[in-house]
Structures are given as structure tokens and as C-alpha cells.
Amino acid sequence: MESPAAKSKYHKDRVVQALRASNWQRENGRIQLRELIQNFISFFSGGFSDVRLELLTQSHAQIEGAIRSLFRADRGVHPLWCILFAWFAESCEAIRHASQPVRRERSAPLTSEELTGLMAQFGTVTGVANALALNVAAVSVLCKRYGIQASWRPKHIDQSITEEVVAAFRQGSSPAEIQKRYRISRTAVYRIAAAVPDIVTPARRRVLSRTDAAKSHWLTARVQYPDLPDTTLRRMLPAVWAQLRRNAPDWLCETRRVATKLSPKKGRPEPSQPLLGQLEQAISAAEARCDKDNSLPGHKSLYRLRRLTGLSDYAFQATNHCLGNPRITESRIHFVRRRCIWAQSRLNPTSRSLWRVARTARLRPDSIRQAVSHFDANKRSSR
Structure with missing residues (x-):
């Protein structure tokens, strides 16, 4: 009894699985296209006596088109390519690259009601921090921000010093000046500033100023080049894009512009006939x-x-x-x-x-x- 074609190792889905097992497709779904084409050509170079197979396995354009059709479910591919790629996947394995760290999305901060319930359940700041997998300092800042009572140990910084530090921040003093004036640590200064959301430190004020300037520059470039997509503008203005990507990623995503039309692909020009004639004579010689x-x-x-x-x-x-x-x-x-x-x-x-x-x-x-x-x-x- 013949086995179905779907179970053959030369089936399109099985060939894709073999290439993935050989690390030619990374975990994020990206294909190592350039390395795959180079190794495919080297693997089959001089391996066929048939001129048609030799030309087929040495053409960058043909191989790239076959790879893209192979990894797309809505496209068909000739069985010959499935056989060639199955042989290649059995003998050649890609070099593993270090996987890029996955960027974690920032979770929303706890609300006053949620933190009050957790404090009533665990009783201490340390217990809440352990339950939420946070550090104690972050939970302490949230308690001070929402005015939630907690069992604090006696500290040098009392309520009057905290109010003076907040007033100094609003007057435009820098953390170094506040540290020297009230003789407290720099960490304590920043914790007090974090407990009051509307405080903007001088360093943060400078960052916001540079970010606003970058936004203005980016919008001006869009007006100046209305037909260019954001990818091209990013290459033209790398420093502006880096500033926005670092300090205003949400604004950059909201104002992203997608290309409305694609430029036609330019093919390689064919060599001139006189040049081919000279090349034929040189090879014959x-x-x-x-x-x-x-x-x-x-x-x-x-x-x-x-x-x-x-x-x-x-x-x-x-x-x-x-x-x-x-x-x-x-x-x-x-x-x-x-x-x-x-x-x-x-x-x-x-x-x-x-x-x-x-x-x-x-x-x-x-x-x-x-x-x-x-x-x-x-x-x-x-x-």
C-alpha cells in the first residue's frame, strides 16, 4: 500500500520542517536568506552533469524565488526544489546565532485600591514586594505616592524634609544641589522625586526638550518628503529616530506612516553583445x-x-x-x-x-x- 504524499520527506511541509530543524529559520521566523543561498550554491556546485540542473542550482534569483515560495503556504513549488532542499537540509546545518532578548512590555502600575488590598492581605511592604516579584523600594514609592500607611522603620528623613525637597525640585534645583543642602543620599532624593509624579528633574527636563525638538524635526522631514516611508526617513535621520525610539516610542508608533506604493524592482541589465562575443573568444582561447x-x-x-x-x-x-x-x-x-x-x-x-x-x-x-x-x-x- 502506497503511503500518502503528505508523509513523504520530500513534501513541502516536511522540507520546511527539515530546514527549520537545521536552523536555517530562526526562532523569530526570519530566514537566513543570504547564508542559505551561499551554502546551497556551494553544496551543489559541480554536483550535476546535467547543464540544466547545474544552472538551476547556481542561480541566485531562482534559488531565492524557490525559498520564498517554499516558506509561503499560498504558493506552490516544483517538486525538484523540494528534493534539492531536502538533500541540502540533511547535510548542511546553519550556525546558531545568539537569540535576541525579548523585550518585555511594561506592566501598568498598581492602583491605590489594589495596593491597599495587598497591604491588608500581606501586612508588610516586604510581603507585598515578594508577592509581586518587585523590589521593596518600588512598593515603598507606591505607598508614599498613594498615602498608604505602612510600618516604616525610623528614618532621618521626616515629613518636613520631604516637603522641602519637593519644593526645591519644583523651584528647579538639581539632585546634586538638594543632596548637598539637606545632607541626604542621592538615592533618597530620587526616591522622593519618584513618589511625586508631577516632579520633573532638570535631567528629565532636558530629555523632554530634546525629544520635543526631535519630534518637530521628524514632522518637518515628513512634510518635506511626503512620498518617503518611515524606513527611508529613519536612514536619513538616524540620530532623530534614535532619540524618539528611546524616549517617545508610543508617539513614534502612533504616527507611523506606511509606504503607499512600492518602487518597481530593477533587474540586472543584460551584457552587451560585443562584450559577450569577446568573452566567447577568450573562453575558446x-x-x-x-x-x-x-x-x-x-x-x-x-x-x-x-x-x-x-x-x-x-x-x-x-x-x-x-x-x-x-x-x-x-x-x-x-x-x-x-x-x-x-x-x-x-x-x-x-x-x-x-x-x-x-x-x-x-x-x-x-x-x-x-x-x-x-x-x-x-x-x-x-x-
């Missing part, structure tokens, strides 16, 4: 250098052709598929055959033994035997 009669034949690999023509790897890969006869790496069997033919032409017909041919061609005798058996099998199958 490089192949002829590998077949010189007076020298040992060389392997016609893409690497050797690229080195002989003086092209970079990017230029060769980008223009090779545009040629009338795209080049592929010569197979090992054909390379051994050319070496043997060259060696036999230089030996006496009476002394063409296997070890002499191998020594002249600089090959191992086993390599020659494998090539001969391969061509004999092809002859028998063609009959």
Missing part, C-alpha cells in the same frame, strides 16, 4: 590552451577557465549563462580520456602498456581502468 599538443592537457574546469581569462568569480558566473554555449566543469572521466589519448600519441605503438600510459599521462592506473570501464558500459548500453 582558454580551452585551446588546455588542449595543446606539445603540453600535458589540463582539466577544463570553470576555475581554470576563469583564471586563464582573468575574470573574477562574480563576472564569470554573471555572464556565463548569457553565452550561446554556457560552459560547465569537464567531468573526470572525459579529462582522463583526453590525457590517455594524448599519452598514447606520444608513445611507440609497441610499448603502450597500462603503466607506461599512466606514467606519461601522470595518472593512476586505477583512474584509467575506471574510465575504460565507464566508456565500455556506455557502448554496451547504446547498442
Whole structure:
């Protein structure tokens, strides 16, 4: 009985699961696209004798389109891509990156009624702090803010000093000046300020001033460039965006603008025909250098052709598929055959033994035997 296609390891969903298990898709759902394409090309480079498969597995555009279709439920993908990506996921695993810490949302502060009920239940500030997983200082600040009675230990700072500190803050004094004037710690000064929500410290006042200036600058840029999305404005004004992202994230989210239209994708221009003609002549000359009669034949690999023509790897890969006869790496069997033919032409017909041919061609005798058996099998199958 045949098993259903959904249980096959080459099914689209199973292939996606295999890529996720190999860490090519992170926990946050993002695909490591650039690393995936590079490793996919390297994995299948020179792995197929069929020109069509070789071109398919070496094309950035084709691979990227297949990956995006594979990870989208509303798109179909050719079964050949499922097989290739399943093989790739079984053999190649992505390097794990340190996961980014999840940003926790700030919880709303306790209300006066909630804190009063918790104090009546636990009785002490420490008990409430342990129940809410907060520090004692935060609970103490909330009790002072709402005027809730608690069992405080005797302190140097009484109610009169607290009122004087609050008045000094409202007059514009800095925490350092208040600390020196009343001879209390800087932590005590900030706790008193935190207990009164309407107090704005000089440092906070400066931050608010810079934030207001950044908001004005951001809105001016929007008016000046009405067609640009926020992502482009962020790249144009990184310092302004950082100031708003740090000190006014809610305002930034509320006033966010989404792009209304997308710019058309620019394709890569095709090489000119005269340039392709010159490239064809250069590659033909490089192949002829590998077949010189007076020298040992060389392997016609893409690497050797690229080195002989003086092209970079990017230029060769980008223009090779545009040629009338795209080049592929010569197979090992054909390379051994050319070496043997060259060696036999230089030996006496009476002394063409296997070890002499191998020594002249600089090959191992086993390599020659494998090539001969391969061509004999092809002859028998063609009959």
C-alpha cells in the first residue's frame, strides 16, 4: 500500500520542517536568506552533469524565488526544489546565532485600591514586594505616592524634609544641589522625586526638550518628503529616530506612516553583445590552451577557465549563462580520456602498456581502468 504524499520527506511541509530543524529559520521566523543561498550554491556546485540542473542550482534569483515560495503556504513549488532542499537540509546545518532578548512590555502600575488590598492581605511592604516579584523600594514609592500607611522603620528623613525637597525640585534645583543642602543620599532624593509624579528633574527636563525638538524635526522631514516611508526617513535621520525610539516610542508608533506604493524592482541589465562575443573568444582561447599538443592537457574546469581569462568569480558566473554555449566543469572521466589519448600519441605503438600510459599521462592506473570501464558500459548500453 502506497503511503500518502503528505508523509513523504520530500513534501513541502516536511522540507520546511527539515530546514527549520537545521536552523536555517530562526526562532523569530526570519530566514537566513543570504547564508542559505551561499551554502546551497556551494553544496551543489559541480554536483550535476546535467547543464540544466547545474544552472538551476547556481542561480541566485531562482534559488531565492524557490525559498520564498517554499516558506509561503499560498504558493506552490516544483517538486525538484523540494528534493534539492531536502538533500541540502540533511547535510548542511546553519550556525546558531545568539537569540535576541525579548523585550518585555511594561506592566501598568498598581492602583491605590489594589495596593491597599495587598497591604491588608500581606501586612508588610516586604510581603507585598515578594508577592509581586518587585523590589521593596518600588512598593515603598507606591505607598508614599498613594498615602498608604505602612510600618516604616525610623528614618532621618521626616515629613518636613520631604516637603522641602519637593519644593526645591519644583523651584528647579538639581539632585546634586538638594543632596548637598539637606545632607541626604542621592538615592533618597530620587526616591522622593519618584513618589511625586508631577516632579520633573532638570535631567528629565532636558530629555523632554530634546525629544520635543526631535519630534518637530521628524514632522518637518515628513512634510518635506511626503512620498518617503518611515524606513527611508529613519536612514536619513538616524540620530532623530534614535532619540524618539528611546524616549517617545508610543508617539513614534502612533504616527507611523506606511509606504503607499512600492518602487518597481530593477533587474540586472543584460551584457552587451560585443562584450559577450569577446568573452566567447577568450573562453575558446582558454580551452585551446588546455588542449595543446606539445603540453600535458589540463582539466577544463570553470576555475581554470576563469583564471586563464582573468575574470573574477562574480563576472564569470554573471555572464556565463548569457553565452550561446554556457560552459560547465569537464567531468573526470572525459579529462582522463583526453590525457590517455594524448599519452598514447606520444608513445611507440609497441610499448603502450597500462603503466607506461599512466606514467606519461601522470595518472593512476586505477583512474584509467575506471574510465575504460565507464566508456565500455556506455557502448554496451547504446547498442
